[in-house]
Amino acid sequence: MLYYLYELNHAAMAPWRAAADAGLTFWRSPANPLAETQLGRSLAASLELFERTTRRYGKPEFGLTDTIIGDDLVNVEETTILAKPFCKLLQFRKLWDVPKPQHKLLIVAPMSGHYATLLRGTVESMLPHYDTYITDWVDARNVPLFEGGFDLDDYIDYVMEFLRFLGPDTSVMAVCQPSVPVMAAVALMNAARDPATPRTMILMGGPIDTRRNPTSVNRLAQEKGVGWFRQNVIMKVPAPHAGMLRDVYPGFLQLGGFMTMNLDRHLDAHRELFWHLVEGDGDSAEKHKDFYDEYMSVMDLTAEFYLQTVEKVFVNHDLPKGTLTHRNACVDPAKITRTALMTIEGERDDISGVGQTEAAQDLCPDLPADKKLHYLQPEVGHYGVFNGSRYRKEIVPRIVAFVNRNANDPAASEPQPRPRAGTA
Structure with missing residues (x-):
């Protein structure tokens, strides 16, 4: 209702x-x-x-038409290269005069209420360095019922299918929510010795283990339990949307939750916008509008995906406990021996607390130490982990250095035998 x-x-x-x-x-x-x-x-x-x-607010555009590589201005064309009912795989294809091969990077955008365009700055920063792709999740209210459901297993399937579609010589980056399903997908591909197993996995501000330094978001899930969310936040899409009668977690509820977490800050921002408009400060007003045009654009999530994420990630902690399954098969992160792992956190993150993403490092005991890297960015919150000036100046160079070091590592193709106890 x-x-x-x-x-x-x-x-x-x-x-x-x-x-x-x-x-x-x-x-x-x-x-x-x-x-x-x-x-x-x-x-x-x-x-x-x-x-x-x-x-x-409708779905924004990426609007990325060019990038600078060295001293050259290279035009960029946004192309859908694979379309699924609940997601499109986008490529930001460079229109080179002389094509140059680049390592492929798949950015898995969060499916947590906002559109993939929230990562516009993330994509823009990766374009000079990699052949860049991103998952563009579809608003569930626009997916007809005959397309079936979409749950956490389907999400993991999509990630593996996209990686296989892109083939070898690919790295994967998960921003926030997809850290758990991406790590699960990479673990399954490592266990199966899949030739498309990514060379590098970058997890940024993700809820790998929310028992560490829990935030208000984590505590809410623990206190309420999945039954409360099923009873209070799941609704049916009304007509005339294409997905009418589909059970969803509405985007406007997620937006309301985001807004109330920092209500004073949002009220102050709109008060400042009013005075910028009165005083004719067009630059400051435009910055506000650009941010909130993106922030206020939200999408619905399928009920089954949302409830499974609450239950398995935030309530039961299945991945760090070793009880996560995919299609009834156990997901074992310890099987990750071929994919280098980088985890990134923000010192002031109030969505994924410090230590929650770093927990992924402990879940990969057989991954060599030189294939692991953790970085804590000082003085940034959740958004600053993947966007903003500090991200561009301090985080991006570290990502590029780590990916490049492992992208062409021949040892990545096969796991190396571990030395026996007592040997060097």
Whole structure:
């Protein structure tokens, strides 16, 4: 019922948004002698804030059309190279005058409410160095019921299928939520000695073991339990969406949760936007708009995937306990012996606490020490782990150095025998 009320509210607000748009046009018209007065700018700012806080934000575009490699400006073309019901695999293909081979990098975007475009900065930073791909998850409310369900097993299957599609000489990067399914997929591929096993795995701000330094998000899952989430946050998609009657965890609930975690900060940001608009500070206003255009764009998740993630990752801690299964087969991270592992955390992360991602290092005891690296970035929160100036200046060079060191390592193709006890 709440989803229907949400849709009804948007429909009811449509005339008011139209009136706000008309008023904004009037108060910003060059022909209006009051447009540049304090009154005119204040009214225009108020109308714009009303429109922005009541609109439905659609899926943003990546908008990446070029990159700089060395001294050359290289055009980039976004292409869908594989389409599945719940995800598209995108390639940012470089339009080289003389094609140059690059190591392939698959970025697995989080399926946690926001679109893959939240990683625009992550993709942009990797483009000069690698042949870059990303998972573009589909809004569950737009997937018809006849396409079937999508759960955690399906997510792991998608990751393995994409890696096999890309073939050998590939590395994989998981940002936040996908750290667990990506590690599971890599463990299964290592155990099967799959030729498409990735050379390197980078896990960034992910909930590998949420028992370490638990955050408010982790404590909520523990306190409520999966039954509470099934009862209170799972809803059916209303008409006229293509996925009508599908059980989902709505994106607007996830957004509400994100907003209330730092409500004071968001209120202050919108208050500052109002005064930037009144004072005519266009640069500051545009930065705010760019961030919130992305932040407010949310998608629905299938109920089965969401509930399994809550249960297996945040409540039962299946991966670190060794009880995670995929299609009834045990997932053993200790089988990872061929894929180099890098884990990255933010000192001020309030989503995935310090130590939760690093736990992946302990789950791979047979991986040689020279194929492991952990990095804690000072003075950044969750978002700063994969975006922002510190990410570009301090994290990206470390990722590139680690991946390049292992990308062409012939030892990565076969696991090396461990020395017997008492031998050097």
